[in-house]
Amino acid sequence: MSGAGRLVGLGIDSVDIPRLAAMLRRRPSMAERLFTAGERAYAAELRNPAPSLAARFAAKEATMKAMGVGLGAMDFTDVDLRRDGLGPPALHVTGRAGALAASLGVTGWMVSLTHTDSVASAVVAALAGP
Known part of the structure; x- marks a missing residue:
């Protein structure tokens, strides 16, 4: 989901x-609990997958914050970050995260990922409306 509209919530997170x-x-085995098959496959193609996985984990936490919930409100794999070509990552929610997003009126997402050698960060905006 991506798009523009009214800001429903904003989340930020950083991961060591x-x-x-x-x-x-x-x-x-934690990788299967934290990351979707697509996220794991994307990271496996990289020379060093840790920064990419850490940025995606930060985005999952930031998504929870953008929707005003904490750990346990959704499965980590309910939040999937995908790369479509050279564009920005796209955030997709399913399961409990999708149901929560729908209940809040979320119709789109904006996400930004970044990392250094030691810290990965993400900002997620949950949006509603056209």
């Missing part, structure tokens, strides 16, 4: 990249 990478090395 080395910490996330270490957690995924210790518990590889």
Whole structure:
């Protein structure tokens, strides 16, 4: 979902990249709980997948904040960040996140991801209307 409209909510989050990478090395099964198959496939093509995964994790947390909820309100895999060509990442919600977005009147999303060697950050705007 993407688009313009009235701001419903705004979220921001940052993730320590080395910490996330270490957690995924210790518990590889966590990747399936945190990331969609598409996100994992995209990251697997990169020389160093940790910054990309950390930015996506930050976006999932920022999405929760944009909708005014915390951990447990949705599954992490309900939020999917996709790259379509060279454009910006597109945020898609399903499951409990999709139901919550619909109840809030969210019709589109804007997302920005960034990272350094050590920190990944994301900003997510939930939008309603045309």
